[in-house]
Amino acid sequence: MSNTQAPGASIKKHTISLYVHNKPGVLNRTALVFARRGFNIDSIVASPGHDPSFTHMNIVATGDERTLEQILKQLNKLIDVVHAVEHTGEGAIERELALTKLHCPVDKRTEIMEISHTFKGRILDLTENTITIQVTGTSEKLDAFESLVNKYGVLEMVRTGKVLITRGEEIT
């Protein structure tokens, strides 16, 4: 009964943070836990921890709640995983960075720069016809920025994926 698409299952995006022993293959093992249960990984960020023998991973994945519980348990069961936790937002600070390259003729420049300013964006590159803007914030803020600038013609958008850290003394 561990079908991923059980009737009435709610398909949602989940943010999972992992603290893993920095060993070869740990990324494969982690990815296999999701793949075997039909979870799609939307984004994955891995970076060395403060102690370089450990790695922080942040994974955003889409799937149903019941399967998520099993995925977390299976992640924690992996020998190299120190802990895997789902974060629901309130307890954690989340950030993502996006680089957006827009079609930008001279007559649209001011307009686009105004939007960028509103989102506390930074202009990284400006040419005759293009503009490249860096925006940081929550994934939702980045989504909002994207939808606003869509009409100018997005040539490329590259996002880092979500990183997060818990507030206060709690360990991520």
Add this chain to the structure above:
Amino acid sequence: MAENERTGAQVIVDAIEQQGVKYVFGIPGGVAIPIYDALVGRPIKLILTRHEQGATHMADGFARASGKPGVVIVTSGPGATNTITGLFTAHMDSVPIIVITGQAKTENLGMDAFQEADVYGISMPVVKHSFLVKDIVDLPRVLRESFHLCQTGRPGPVLIDVPVDIANSRIRTALDEPLQLPGYAVPGPGDPAEIARAARLLARARKPVLLVGHGVVVSGAEGAVRALAEKLRIPVVNTLLGKGGFPETHELSLGMLGMHGTAYANKAVSECDLIMSIGSRWDDRITGRIPDFCPGAVKIHVDIDPAEMNKVFPVDCSIVGDARLVIEALLREVREGDTQSWVAKVARWKRQYPLRFHRGGGLKAQAVIQTLYELTRGQAIVVTDVGQHQMWTAQFYRISERFQWLSSGGAGTMGYGFPAAIGAQFARPDRQVVAVVGDGGFQMTMYELATAAIHKLPVKVIVMNNRYLGMVRQWQNMFYSNRLSGVDLVGSPDFVRLARSFGVRAFRIRRTADIRRVLTQALEYNDGPCLIDAVVEKEDNVFPMIPAGASLGEMLLEPPKSAARKAPAGAQAQAAANPGGGPRGNPANGGAS
């Protein structure tokens, strides 16, 4: 070589020796030669097999019969990939084995070098953990971690991939580097609050059942479980791998439950008001249709693996811990409830619906097993393959002690039985080891007759020869209008002459009247292996049976009256194919032979 300097290969053999391992199983090849070289002159005995799958099943059989890890050493490429089925089998049934694979030299990794297979990647989903050793400095620690990981917590297979240059390079070493496993913790005695809650639930229950699984055997909880059952007067059912966790000869035992379990075990589980699973994982072969499984009963789950909790369905009380420690703690808490009328009712079912089979017609596998049980006084170590003979053996050979029953449960690996029996005989030279196999599964690993013959192992293999892949034929007979497809084993060898060609003593049973005489002869022969070709009735089916996807209540005690033996045509066939009216699962889940 400088003093204290060892090659990687020597470090490997040192570590195996230090763990008290007496046998390693395998086949050498180019990049495994350094390790095989290091075995020369060592007390460890190398068992050369005929196929790497045979080697892994032997290590598995060794581990299941002794509780100690089995070790395999093979070469890279095909040698390594041939161990995958054995790894999967051990993984599904939580068996501690260590597979050491030679590998192409480090600089050739990923270069499609000769016999270079990414076995580290290929094996990932079927191991508890694995290592690719790229630095000799890591090797001693990796070996110690592997032995620790495979045996502790929920046991399982570990693979170590060792490039040939690592095996050849030298290190100054003492094998005392600390383990580096920050993400690994072994669950202990269980949460006292949950144990106290389980005790309260048990005291309130009027119709409780204990469900004994492989975890009881693994943790050595059989004494505690027996004390609990006797103190509270609770009937006990066991899974296929739980055989040996509670004596099936005990008055409170109802034997195996599930798809081919006893009618009284399944009735008890269907009607109980509390079920406590100890070291079982509610496999689909024992629950049947989930919503109909123990409806309304309080469910208590004891398991060492936290990932098993609420995996199949939510339970009322979950205790993560070692089965023996948990049940011992529980024993100190429990008070006797009132189960008198329940025990009487269950005993009545036991008398009313005994396991039986029709004795008319040709030779019956069940009769052979029953006689085997009598002649060995239920004391043999019994190893099965997968299929009809496996279910009949589970039904008619009652097991009373730990490590006495070996069978591929979760994986259902045909070809497992015979090599596993060889491993078991190495582990337990003092005991009679009998493999009961089908003619289909036996042909998948029968070349290991050579391995058994070389070492003059007194292992006995009974081939239940029905010239069919019997379990699939049974499903086709019952649910596919007897449209037989791919089950006729025409072209099989004469097993008696085959065995003799290996120098193996062989017997044949053709008639019911011969069973006792031939089996007695075979059991008395102990100068080497022997094979008994039991030419059983071609078309017998296993009953009771709960069709896949049906509920325990839809159990068929005997062939449905409407189902003709031969294929009926058209609409009639449909009716015959759907006895009991319940929903039907995918027969691809079924066993074979």
